[in-house]
Amino acid sequence: MSKEVKRYTITAALPYTNGPVHIGHLAGVYIPSDIYARFLRSNQKDVVFVCGSDEHGVPITISAKKEGVTPQQVVDKYHKIIGDSFKELGVSFDIYHRTSDAMHHETASDFFKHLHNEGLFIEKVSEQYYDEKENEFLADRYITGTCPHCKSEDAYGDQCEKCGTSLSATDLIEPKSALSGNKPVLKETKHWFLPLDKYEAWLKEWILDGHKSDWRSNVYGQCKSWLDQGLQPRAVTRDLDWGIPVPAEGADGKVLYVWFDAPIGYISATKQWAKDYGKDWEPYWKSDDSKLVHFIGKDNIVFHCVIFPSMLKAHGDYILPDNVPANEFLNLEGDKISTSKNWAVWLHEYLEDFPGLQDVMRYVLCATAPETKDNDFTWKDFQTRNNSELVGIYGNFINRVVVLTNKYYEGVVPEREELSDYDKEVLAELKAFPAKISKSIEAYRFREALMEMMNLARLGNKYLADEEPWKLVKTDEVRTKTIMNIALQIAANLSVVSEPFIPFSAEKLRTMLGLDQLLWEQAGKDNLLVEGCKIKKAELLFRKIEDAEIEAQLEKLEATKLANQMVKSQKANVSFDDFCAMDIRVGTIIAAEKVKKTKKLLKLTIDTGIDVRTVVSGIAEYYQAENIIGEQVSVLVNLASRKIKGIESQGMVLMAEDKDGALRFVKPSDVSSNGSTIA
RNA sequence: CGCGGGGUGGAGCAGUUGGUAGCUCGUCGGGCUCAUAACCCGAAGGUCACUGGUUCGAGUCCAGUCCCCGCAACCA
Numbered sequence: 001m002s003k004e005v006k007r008y009t010i011t012a013a014l015p016y017t018n019g020p021v022h023i024g025h026l027a028g029v030y031i032p033s034d035i036y037a038r039f040l041r042s043n044q045k046d047v048v049f050v051c052g053s054d055e056h057g058v059p060i061t062i063s064a065k066k067e068g069v070t071p072q073q074v075v076d077k078y079h080k081i082i083g084d085s086f087k088e089l090g091v092s093f094d095i096y097h098r099t100s101d102a103m104h105h106e107t108a109s110d111f112f113k114h115l116h117n118e119g120l121f122i123e124k125v126s127e128q129y130y131d132e133k134e135n136e137f138l139a140d141r142y143i144t145g146t147c148p149h150c151k152s153e154d155a156y157g158d159q160c161e162k163c164g165t166s167l168s169a170t171d172l173i174e175p176k177s178a179l180s181g182n183k184p185v186l187k188e189t190k191h192w193f194l195p196l197d198k199y200e201a202w203l204k205e206w207i208l209d210g211h212k213s214d215w216r217s218n219v220y221g222q223c224k225s226w227l228d229q230g231l232q233p234r235a236v237t238r239d240l241d242w243g244i245p246v247p248a249e250g251a252d253g254k255v256l257y258v259w260f261d262a263p264i265g266y267i268s269a270t271k272q273w274a275k276d277y278g279k280d281w282e283p284y285w286k287s288d289d290s291k292l293v294h295f296i297g298k299d300n301i302v303f304h305c306v307i308f309p310s311m312l313k314a315h316g317d318y319i320l321p322d323n324v325p326a327n328e329f330l331n332l333e334g335d336k337i338s339t340s341k342n343w344a345v346w347l348h349e350y351l352e353d354f355p356g357l358q359d360v361m362r363y364v365l366c367a368t369a370p371e372t373k374d375n376d377f378t379w380k381d382f383q384t385r386n387n388s389e390l391v392g393i394y395g396n397f398i399n400r401v402v403v404l405t406n407k408y409y410e411g412v413v414p415e416r417e418e419l420s421d422y423d424k425e426v427l428a429e430l431k432a433f434p435a436k437i438s439k440s441i442e443a444y445r446f447r448e449a450l451m452e453m454m455n456l457a458r459l460g461n462k463y464l465a466d467e468e469p470w471k472l473v474k475t476d477e478v479r480t481k482t483i484m485n486i487a488l489q490i491a492a493n494l495s496v497v498s499e500p501f502i503p504f505s506a507e508k509l510r511t512m513l514g515l516d517q518l519l520w521e522q523a524g525k526d527n528l529l530v531e532g533c534k535i536k537k538a539e540l541l542f543r544k545i546e547d548a549e550i551e552a553q554l555e556k557l558e559a560t561k562l563a564n565q566m567v568k569s570q571k572a573n574v575s576f577d578d579f580c581a582m583d584i585r586v587g588t589i590i591a592a593e594k595v596k597k598t599k600k601l602l603k604l605t606i607d608t609g610i611d612v613r614t615v616v617s618g619i620a621e622y623y624q625a626e627n628i629i630g631e632q633v634s635v636l637v638n639l640a641s642r643k644i645k646g647i648e649s650q651g652m653v654l655m656a657e658d659k660d661g662a663l664r665f666v667k668p669s670d671v672s673s674n675g676s677t678i679a
Numbered sequence: 680c681g682c683g684g685g686g687u688g689g690a691g692c693a694g695u696u697g698g699u700a701g702c703u704c705g706u707c708g709g710g711c712u713c714a715u716a717a718c719c720c721g722a723a724g725g726u727c728a729c730u731g732g733u734u735c736g737a738g739u740c741c742a743g744u745c746c747c748c749g750c751a752a753c754c755a
Contacts, residue, residue: 328684331749336749336750367703368692373684373685374684374685374748374749375692376691378691381691381704384703384704385703387715387717388703388704388717389703391715391717392715392717392718393717393718395714395715395717396714396715396717396718397714397718398714399713399714399715399717400713400714400717400718401713401714402714403713403714404713404714407713408713443695445695447693448693448695451693451702451703458718461714461717461718461719462718462719462720464713464714464718464719465710465711465718465719465720466719466720468711468713469713470711470712470713470714471711471713473713538714540715542715543715544715544717600753600754601753601754615755616753616754616755617754617755618753618754618755619754620754636755639755640755641755642755644753644754644755649755651755652754652755653755663754
């Protein structure tokens, strides 16, 4: 069922505006999508590449509350940081929009109204969890409890991260409010649901049969597991005051669920762009000969492959994504990137620390993009890739060619005479590159494409080394000219095929060679540089990155680690009575054994002087069971008992926790009798 | 039997539909000296975790085993 594609609609996941963008986002979404969009434009395709800030939802209201500002102030701040840094990195969005914009409110609202008028929603008055202490309805994400499927005790209200099941908060057994820790109460509220179950059969056919071979296995597998479990109607509205008001009767105080409105943001952005440039947005979303591609991270698969397509299908006018090339996650120096722990390389900081080196980060992140599995970013690797690949192979080749041309011919492109067999071979290889690179990009294999691009530079270096024009120039001028001409053609081709990956350097190169922006279809030709034209003086495309710069970055990360381990600040005051309420005694460990199937737990038997009791303690990483028998410890004996891993724990052993998390017993300095009180 | 990812030359990784095992870094030797001590060539180094199976042929498919790493869980 191949159809001719007339235009492309490329979307990049909308960054959630409660923090800046980091390298994980870039490697997963923005670099690949930008390469794809630039590649298509170079092929003269009709492309719209959209993105924008995702500015609604509960987490933003919480950040706002914490910082004592309005949600709008929070999103304004990050919208600017994110938008500016994307621009500086050269991410070529046709528009970077935002979901708090009026255009988006209107579009999302209309979308809802359309489905509403067609009777495609289920309206349900249901009982939702309500936190009486905080005086608000609780978003699914802010309720935790036991998963009905796998019995995991810490499932979230929207999804169990343990078994991956998509849930409703009311499915949870023993729910708890994540805001206050209270048990939430059920309160009646009316909501609109999209009956996903009605689209299940269709989704199965569309994805499981239709995209078995062209979607990535991680995406396909994820979808399959959801579809196999069966879909439930899903609420598309929420009780909240931050978002897009629900355009229906009896919907006061309700807004569209952020996951309903966010993907519509792609559509609004396209509309705004069309308006700005006097275009018609509709074909990009409604015409069968348009190809829609969503670039996302793996955390977004269900929304882009199941929910949003169901919305589009329900609406009826829209086309569906042709592919959703989701990437995995990028780690940083071996540890998971974490916004809350500040364990990240933030784009806006990188741009400050390494001014003018946008292409280096673009290159490295593409080369190490987590296309098939989680991957690791290290600064050492960043340095090596820059120094040995960008500088040593690409930059050096260009420099050699340009320097020689200037030296021998004062920058004038020499004429090509008779070709040797080897010349012909090299030109044939050159000609094959663009197609190879295209093929990889079209299959969303950007690492592979990048490697091929680099191989073209390698071909150039090899050609020079084999032909040694610096020797021949003394004996055979004609031959030397031919060689230099061919080397220059390779350089010119590099400027074309490397543009999607490293646009800043490609442009520098074009300028150096005196070329206009060339199109992809011209790549592979052996006459991009016309004989007699003049090129400019050599200018380095890339510079080496010194050890000191890498060390500075590593120190920055080290500082973050230390900051995370800072001595904890003082807790709120308690009364003397509160303190006296705790009964702490000296006890002696008389038996200890590891609790099976746990990493941290030891089951201790302790003589407290009062009795002999069992205490489960999370110290197994620091103490071996057999080594602590006979040790005296401090025990909080009147703590309510609790079952841990099926063992009744009657108290708590007091531990000193060091900055690095290491635990040590708090004990009397001399042996004391069991049951001695501690106060 | 919680979920997932992985085990390929010293290190880090590719290996798409099964058909002579590749890349980058490192090491050693050589070439070149146009070039940002960069470039080019060559060499050493792998029983592709293990065991069975399918096949003319398996790193690649199937079954099982072992190990590692995330996440989750456990921490009163």
